[in-house]
Amino acid sequence: MAKTRDRTEDFKDAVHTSAVSSGYTESKLAPVMASFIMRKPTQRLPFTKASLKTLESINELEHFIVRHQKDYLNLHRTTEQERDNIEHEVSVFVKASKEQIDILKNRIYDEEKHENATRWLPILSDGSHADEVAHKHGVVLILSERLHSVTSKFDQLRSIRIQDAINRATPRRKKHSFPTTKSQEVLKSDFTEPEGLELSSGPIRVQNQLLDDETLALQVELTSLLDAVQETETKMVEMSALNHLMSTHVLQQAQQIELLYEQAVEATKNVCGVGNKEPTQAPPSFPCLDPWRTARPVINAATPPVKLNRPLASLAPSSFVDA
Amino acid sequence: MALNLRQKQTSCIIRMLNLNHQPNAGGATTGAGSSTEEVYKILVLDRFCRDILSPLIHVKDLRKHGITLYFVIDKERQTVPDVPAIYFVQPTTVNIGRIVADTARGLYESFHLNFSSSLPRPLLEELAAGALKADAVGRISKVYDQYLEFVTLEENLFSLAQRDIYVQLNDPSAGDQEIEGILEKIAGGLFCVLVTLGVVPVIRCASGGPAQMVAAALDTRLREHLVKKNNLFSESGTLVSSFQRPILCLFDRNFELAVGLQHDWSYRSLVHDVFDMKLNRVSVQGDKSPVKSYELDDSDPFWVSNCWSPFEKIALEIDAQLNKYKQDVEEVNRRTGGQKGAEFDGTDLIGNTKHLMNAVNSLPELTERKKLIDKHTNLATVLLGEIKNRALDSFCNLESEMSSKGSVDKNQLISQLKDKGTKEDKLRLAITYLLSVETTPQSELESIEAALRESDVDTCAFQYVKKIKSLNLSLNSSVASASKSNIVDWAEKLYGQSLSAVTAGMKNLLSGARQLALTRIVEALMEGKPNPEVDSYLLYDPRAPKSGTGAQLKGPFKEGIVFMIGGGNYIEYRSLMELAQRSQPTKHIMYGTTEILNGVDFVRQLQVLGQKMGLGSSSINPSQ
Numbered sequence: 001m002a003k004t005r006d007r008t009e010d011f012k013d014a015v016h017t018s019a020v021s022s023g024y025t026e027s028k029l030a031p032v033m034a035s036f037i038m039r040k041p042t043q044r045l046p047f048t049k050a051s052l053k054t055l056e057s058i059n060e061l062e063h064f065i066v067r068h069q070k071d072y073l074n075l076h077r078t079t080e081q082e083r084d085n086i087e088h089e090v091s092v093f094v095k096a097s098k099e100q101i102d103i104l105k106n107r108i109y110d111e112e113k114h115e116n117a118t119r120w121l122p123i124l125s126d127g128s129h130a131d132e133v134a135h136k137h138g139v140v141l142i143l144s145e146r147l148h149s150v151t152s153k154f155d156q157l158r159s160i161r162i163q164d165a166i167n168r169a170t171p172r173r174k175k176h177s178f179p180t181t182k183s184q185e186v187l188k189s190d191f192t193e194p195e196g197l198e199l200s201s202g203p204i205r206v207q208n209q210l211l212d213d214e215t216l217a218l219q220v221e222l223t224s225l226l227d228a229v230q231e232t233e234t235k236m237v238e239m240s241a242l243n244h245l246m247s248t249h250v251l252q253q254a255q256q257i258e259l260l261y262e263q264a265v266e267a268t269k270n271v272c273g274v275g276n277k278e279p280t281q282a283p284p285s286f287p288c289l290d291p292w293r294t295a296r297p298v299i300n301a302a303t304p305p306v307k308l309n310r311p312l313a314s315l316a317p318s319s320f321v322d323a
Numbered sequence: 324m325a326l327n328l329r330q331k332q333t334s335c336i337i338r339m340l341n342l343n344h345q346p347n348a349g350g351a352t353t354g355a356g357s358s359t360e361e362v363y364k365i366l367v368l369d370r371f372c373r374d375i376l377s378p379l380i381h382v383k384d385l386r387k388h389g390i391t392l393y394f395v396i397d398k399e400r401q402t403v404p405d406v407p408a409i410y411f412v413q414p415t416t417v418n419i420g421r422i423v424a425d426t427a428r429g430l431y432e433s434f435h436l437n438f439s440s441s442l443p444r445p446l447l448e449e450l451a452a453g454a455l456k457a458d459a460v461g462r463i464s465k466v467y468d469q470y471l472e473f474v475t476l477e478e479n480l481f482s483l484a485q486r487d488i489y490v491q492l493n494d495p496s497a498g499d500q501e502i503e504g505i506l507e508k509i510a511g512g513l514f515c516v517l518v519t520l521g522v523v524p525v526i527r528c529a530s531g532g533p534a535q536m537v538a539a540a541l542d543t544r545l546r547e548h549l550v551k552k553n554n555l556f557s558e559s560g561t562l563v564s565s566f567q568r569p570i571l572c573l574f575d576r577n578f579e580l581a582v583g584l585q586h587d588w589s590y591r592s593l594v595h596d597v598f599d600m601k602l603n604r605v606s607v608q609g610d611k612s613p614v615k616s617y618e619l620d621d622s623d624p625f626w627v628s629n630c631w632s633p634f635e636k637i638a639l640e641i642d643a644q645l646n647k648y649k650q651d652v653e654e655v656n657r658r659t660g661g662q663k664g665a666e667f668d669g670t671d672l673i674g675n676t677k678h679l680m681n682a683v684n685s686l687p688e689l690t691e692r693k694k695l696i697d698k699h700t701n702l703a704t705v706l707l708g709e710i711k712n713r714a715l716d717s718f719c720n721l722e723s724e725m726s727s728k729g730s731v732d733k734n735q736l737i738s739q740l741k742d743k744g745t746k747e748d749k750l751r752l753a754i755t756y757l758l759s760v761e762t763t764p765q766s767e768l769e770s771i772e773a774a775l776r777e778s779d780v781d782t783c784a785f786q787y788v789k790k791i792k793s794l795n796l797s798l799n800s801s802v803a804s805a806s807k808s809n810i811v812d813w814a815e816k817l818y819g820q821s822l823s824a825v826t827a828g829m830k831n832l833l834s835g836a837r838q839l840a841l842t843r844i845v846e847a848l849m850e851g852k853p854n855p856e857v858d859s860y861l862l863y864d865p866r867a868p869k870s871g872t873g874a875q876l877k878g879p880f881k882e883g884i885v886f887m888i889g890g891g892n893y894i895e896y897r898s899l900m901e902l903a904q905r906s907q908p909t910k911h912i913m914y915g916t917t918e919i920l921n922g923v924d925f926v927r928q929l930q931v932l933g934q935k936m937g938l939g940s941s942s943i944n945p946s947q
Contacts, residue, residue, distance in 0.1 A: 003335055003519055003555065004343065005468040007442060014451035015460055022455070035461030045405045048363070055362060131392070131401040138391025139363050145386060159680070166677055238676045249683040 012036055047107060051139050054100040058143065061093045062150050065157070072157055075164065083161065094151055101143050108136045155248050162241045169234045326569065326882055326913060329475045331519050333379050336471065339437050340366070340388040340409065343467060365403060365431060366393040369412040372439055374484060375474050376411075378603050378620065396421050400430060407433040407464070413472065414442040416449070423453030426462050433464040439472040440515055470518040470555070472511070473915075476603055477621065480896055481915040483512035488917040489576050489889035490928045492533050495936055506533060509888060509917060510540035513571075516884075516915065517545070518555050524571040524884060526863040527848055533888050534573040538863050541571075545865035569882035572848055576889030579840050580788070581726060581758040583925040584751040586718045587894050590637050591630040594619065594702065595893055596921045597709045607705050617698050625695050631897055634710070641699050648692050655682045655689070714743040718752055725759040733767060740774035747923045749780055754788050754926070763792075783933030784926055790938065842898045845885055849910060851877040884913045890925055891916030 012033070019029050068086050071078045078086075112133060342364070366385065368376065373395065385393060394400050396412055408431035412418040426434060442450075447466075454460045475481045491497060491505050517524065523545060528534040548554050576583060586596065598605040603620040619626050629640050658678040710716060717739055725731045736756060740749050753771050757763060768789070775782050847854040862877070885899055896914045903912040920928075 003331075003470060003521065004339070004437075005441070005470075005555065006343075007447065007466040007468055008464075010447060011451060011463070011466045014448050015455055018448060018452045018455050022452075032455065032460055048405050052362065129401070132403050135363070135365065135391050135403045135406060138386070142363065142386050142389065142391060145383075159684075163680070166680075241676050241680060245680060245683055249686065253686075 047104070047111075047136060047139075050100070050104055050107075051143060054097060054104065054143055055146070057093075057100065058097050058146050058150060061090070061097065062153075064093070065090065065150065065154055069157060073160060087158065090154055094147070097147050101140060101147065104136075104143070105140050108133060108140065152248075155244075158244060159248075162237070162244055165237045166241060169237050326520050326522070326884075326911060327478050328481055328516070328520060328913060329379065329478045331521075332471060332473075332475050335469065335519060336376065336379060337388060339411065339467070339469060340364070340385070340390060342407070342409070342435055343437075343465065362389045363391050363406060364389055365406055365408045366390045367396050367400075367408055367410045367412070367425075368393060369396045369418055371413050371472075371484065372411045374602060375439065375471060378474065378476055400425075402428070402430050405432055407431065407435060409435045409437065411437045411439065411469070414438040414440060414446055416446065419446050419450050419453070423450065423457060423459075426454055426459035427457035429459065429462065432462075434462055435465045435467075436463065437467045437469045439469055440511055441468045441470070442466070470515040472515045473519075474602065476919070479900070479911075479913045481516060481913070482891075482919050483509065483915070483917050485509065485512065485917045487928060487931075489925070490931050490935075492889060493577075493932055503536075506536045506540055509537050510544060512917075513537070513541055513886065513915075514544055514548075517571075521556060522569055523549065523556055523865055524569045525880075526571045526573065526865075527857075527860050528573040528863075529575075529578070530859060530861050532575045532577070534575045534578075535861060537888060538573050538861065542863040542865050549865060567881070569884055570849060570880040571884045571886065572845055574841060574844075574885070574887050576887060576891075577791075580791075581755050582839055582841070582894055583890060583892060583920065584754055584922045585722050585726070585894065586715055586748070586751065586922065588633050588716070588719045589631045589893075589897065590634060591897075592893050592921075593634060593706055593710070593715070595919075596715075596923065597706055598702075599921065599923075605702070607701060609701065609705065615701070617702065623695060623698075625699055634706070637699070637703055638707075641696060641703060644692070645696050645700075648689070648696060651685075651689060655685065658682060712743065713745055713748055714739070715748070717742075718744060718748055721752060722755045722759075725756055730760060731756065733770075737770055737774050740771065741777060746778065746780045747926050749775060749778055750782075750784055750926050750930075751922050753785055754929070757785070757788055757792060781930060783938055784929035785933075786938035787929055787933035787936060790936065839895060839898045841885070841887075841895055842902050845883060845899065845912070846902055846906075849880045849883050849906075849912075851879045880910075881908075882911045882913075884915065887914075887916040889916075890918055890920035890928070892920055892922075892925075 016029070016033065019032060024032070072083055072086055112129075115129060382393075390409075391406075392403075396410070396418060410422060412422075422434070422436065425431075450466075451460075454463055472483070473481050474484045485505075485508060488505065488509070492502060526538045526542060528538040549556060587593070594600055594605060598607060600619065604616055604618055606614050606616045608614050619630075621627060625640070625644065629637060632640070659675070659682045721731060721735065721739060736752070739752060744752075753775060756771070757768075772782055772785065775785065844857060847857045848860065887895065891914065899912045899914050903910045
């Protein structure tokens with residue numbers, strides 16, 4: 001959809017005309033025009049190379065997830081084991097990418113320190129590298145946002161899987177309470193019949209009786225074990241669901257709450273660190289201390305740590321969305 | 324083919340941010356090997372282009388396209404090695420000079436230059452010469468003309484962000500050349516809009532005045548352009564039938580002056596008036612809180628559904644939303660046992676986990692809703708305070724009475740002028756009176772002017788409008804006779820005064836916005852039936868052969884673009900949107916203007932004109 005016009009050709013012509021009119025010789029003109037076609041191969045900074053590599057690996061991760069998405073979600077294509085494998089691989093990948101990003105971040109700080117150390121006229125360091133440093137931070141930020149978006153996509157897949165597991169687990173428990181009682185009744189009725197027929201043969205009868213009793217006892221034990229295992233399984237499913245919750249949502253909340261806490265602490269520093277340290281000792285009629293009275297609730301609110309098991313508490317203040 | 328300007332402009336900008344490579348479907352940056360080399364870019368803008376981008380893209384979205392930093396071209400910038408830079412600037416001499424300086428300093432690895440409109444030949448040569456001298460020609464990778472020199476505020480609303488056009492066009496001391504320059508600029512901006520939409524419309528305008536001159540200039544430019552092969556409209560060459568080409572209606576502000584000044588009671592117009600909304604952003608100063616800045620656009624669902632509601636309804640709506648939100652939070656708390664005294668039933672543990680998962684998933688949505696409610700509560704509270712201070716409701720009532728009935732209780736008018744309200748409010752009321760009442764006896768005028776002077780209001784603007792009215796320059800279309808419908812006339816004849824008042828009131832209620840003259844004319848133009856009002860309008864068709872008297876495309880048109888030269892506002896926008904919705908079948912209308920002005924800004928422009936004409940508050944010119 002050509003809604004723009006490429007003027008590069010016009011520009012080239014203009015350069016040519018301008019060169020000719022300012023008396024450039026052929027030898028001078030040739031490299032100028034050639035520079036349009038062939039660009040000087042610039043030396044890529046190691047930082048840029050590393051960041052491009054990290055980006056490639058994150059793209060790889062995304063491809064991997066997309067490729068296995070159908071297998072992962074569809075209940076009948078893969079077993080639980082295979083799904084666990086996929087999850088494991090993804091988490092390894094994510095960890096590796098996160099490490100690479102951290103290395104890049106540390107490299108920025110190291111390079112900055114190195115610059116400051118080698119600069120022997122600190123007066124001249126007027127932040128001439130500020131833009132460059134800002135750009136590098138921007139690169140790291142882009143990478144981490146990209147990784148974040150890929151992992152959140154995967155988290156969504158995982159929550160679908162867990163939701164399915166929970167849904168499967170709930171009716172199963174209810175279903176099983178019936179078959180167990182039914183099977184017990186059936187067993188009992190099975191036993192009453194043969195017993196009535198075998199009254200004549202004495203010791204064999206007793207042996208059979210013993211065997212039957214044992215079998216019955218075993219069956220009861222097995223069914224109770226089955227129940228216990230079922231319960232444990234549902235508890236495991238719940239634990240994985242809660243684990244998933246903790247790792248994604250509550251961590252987010254915790255970050256927000258931390259931010260809130262830090263800001264409140266800063267506010268108190270501004271309020272009471274700079275000013276009068278003992279407002280309680282001044283006479284109450286002293287007018288300029290009235291502001292301290294209203295400031296006290298701020299101090300009290302900042303000191304106790306916010307409890308993490310009330311995620312909804314963070315709904316009250318306005319959220320601090322990262323810029 | 325529904326024209327969605329905002330989407331088209333956004334996609335053009337995104338393509339530009341991706342170095343004008345062909346965009347991949349889905350937007351994943353897994354392009355060819357060459358494009359992955361230039362992933363991280365720096366964006367350099369000038370102020371005008373920053374205003375273009377600001378309603379369309381947020382800073383965090385920039386990062387999605389690989390932009391790490393963005394700068395304004397004026398600021399001192401430092402070298403960032405190994406990074407390509409995208410420049411998006413207006414083609415001016417100053418900007419070209421800065422670009423040349425930047426390339427000389429070698430600030431960035433490569434320069435991709437994008438100009439918001441076509442780069443004229445002399446500037447291109449200047450750029451070439453400068454780059455050559457600095458031996459930096461190799462650094463300039465690409466030069467593009469983007470044709471994006473306009474600001475899109477909403478899907479159907481755009482502005483050329485050209486300031487003070489009304490003053491410049493009506494300035495008595497303006498020379499012909501200056502005026503021609505201004506009109507060329509307006510035509511250039513409109514050309515950019517048409518290129519982005521990819522349509523060649525049929526242009527209609529009233530004869531005489533700036534509208535005709537702009538129409539002629541635009542027509543010439545389009546014709547010149549269409550003659551070249553491989554022009555920017557070539558892919559839409561198949562759409563020739565009038566059914567699919569839109570109509571472009573050009574109007575001048577003097578056509579309906581009163582609308583530019585009026586107080587309107589809808590939420591959006593109030594916010595625009597009181598908070599001076601610019602580029603969909605407002606800054607609000609609360610009583611105890613610091614200045615907060617809010618964004619009001621399509622991403623805010625409350626705004627989208629309530630922006631045209633009258634102010635009383637807003638408070639109720641906010642209340643309703645707040646109650647619903649509280650209910651939902653209660654529900655979430657209850658289900659997850661967040662309150663004290665909740666018992667965890669062992670057997671239903673898995674049910675609890677399920678509830679917990681649902682609750683946590685719904686938390687982000689709840690936070691968003693709370694933020695929205697807070698924002699609108701804040702806005703509405705401050706707005707209410709202002710309305711009380713300035714008695715805006717009585718201004719609105721008086722003005723709507725005046726424009727619908729054509730007359731008003733004089734005592735009420737005078738008492739309002741002496742009562743609460745800012746100077747601009749009173750001036751606007753007085754000028755609206757002047758424009759909506761047909762005959763203004765001298766005594767009334769004098770009493771009004773006396774009332775204005777009592778409140779220490781500078782009456783330059785009032786004098787200016789008085790003079791214009793006396794010169795009888797095409798202000799007649801907005802006079803009350805046009806807005807009274809036939810029903811009211813007939814009712815008056817048969818049943819007398821009282822019934823006409825009732826029906827007038829009812830008609831206002833039914834139609835929502837008043838029937839503006841602008842809307843009437845646009846409706847007539849789009850229908851294409853013979854109509855005495857619009858038959859005299861000129862028609863320009865850039866696709867038709869110049870000499871031929873071929874079938875003139877007069878409609879009906881399904882799509883229209885309405886452009887107001889000299890400043891438009893949300894009242895007109897709303898009226899046009901309503902026209903589009905109530906037409907059978909639904910039409911699609913876009914509204915554009917040289918700048919979006921609220922009443923305060925416009926009355927200031929009138930004041931400047933009054934001063935230029937030498938009509939100080941001391942001299943009272945006789946009106947006849």
